[in-house]
Amino acid sequence: MERQPISREGYDKIREEIRNLEEVDMPAVTERIKVAREEGDLKENAEYHAAREQQGYLQAKINQLKSKLAGCYIVEKSDMPKDIVAFGARVTVKDLRDDMEEAYELVGPGEEDYSGDVMKILTSSPIAQALLGKKVGEKLEVDIPAGKLRLEIMAIENT
Numbered sequence: 001m002e003r004q005p006i007s008r009e010g011y012d013k014i015r016e017e018i019r020n021l022e023e024v025d026m027p028a029v030t031e032r033i034k035v036a037r038e039e040g041d042l043k044e045n046a047e048y049h050a051a052r053e054q055q056g057y058l059q060a061k062i063n064q065l066k067s068k069l070a071g072c073y074i075v076e077k078s079d080m081p082k083d084i085v086a087f088g089a090r091v092t093v094k095d096l097r098d099d100m101e102e103a104y105e106l107v108g109p110g111e112e113d114y115s116g117d118v119m120k121i122l123t124s125s126p127i128a129q130a131l132l133g134k135k136v137g138e139k140l141e142v143d144i145p146a147g148k149l150r151l152e153i154m155a156i157e158n159t
Contacts, residue, residue: 002124003071003072003073004071004072004073004108004109004122004123004124005072005073005074005075005087005088005108005123006069006072006073006074006075006108006109006110006111007074007075007077007088007107007108007111008074008076009111010107010108010109010110010111011069011072011074011108013110013111014065014068014069014109014110015069017065018062018065018066018069021058021061021062021065022062025058026055026058026059026062029051029054029055029058030055032047032051032054033048033051033052033055035047036048036051068109068110071109072108072109075087075088075108077158078158080158082156082158083135083136083156084133084134084135084156085106085131085132085133085134085135085153085156086106086132086133086158087106087107087108087123088105088106088107088158089105089106089156089157089158090103090104090105090118090156090157090158091103091104091105091106091131091153091155091156091157092153092154092155092156092157093131093151093152093153093154094151094152094154095149095150095151096139096150096151096152097149097150101154102119103117103118103119104118104119104120104121104127104128104131105118105119105120105121106121106122106123106128106131106132107120107121107122107123108122108123109122126142126143126144127142127144127149130142130151131151131153134153135153135156136153136154136155136156137152137153138152138153139151139152139153140152140153
């Protein structure tokens with residue numbers, strides 16, 4: 001798997017989520033298991049089984065987040081080139097099919113957000129991959145599930 005760029009803020013956000021899961025949520029579930037275990041017969045103890053299931057879910061989430069961070073490297077957005085599409089850039093594109101404009105910001109894992117005026121898309125997504133390295137005025141085609149997307153880069157803004 002190729003390593004992906006991530007901003008310091010995105011990295012810190014995921015680290016904080018891991019810390020909270022390990023230091024707050026997991027001890028709380030461990031205590032629930034302990035209390036439920038003290039109630040005796042574990043075969044018919046619904047609280048015990050629910051807490052064990054929750055513990056498994058939390059551990060899986062922690063492992064997933066740690067794996068996500070392991071596959072990333074921190075990039076300072078200010079170090080990125082200003083005249084081409086790069087990690088952290090906000091790119092305004094025009095769809096050549098209907099002349100509608102959309103804005104994308106190229107982000108790392110855990111930072112994606114598809115709501116709002118500017119869609120924050122992963123640098124590993126097909127659209128971001130097609131945009132990377134391009135300049136204002138360049139046209140490109142992107143294969144998406146609905147067919148081919150034909151875009152022209154209207155503006156590049158580095159955040």
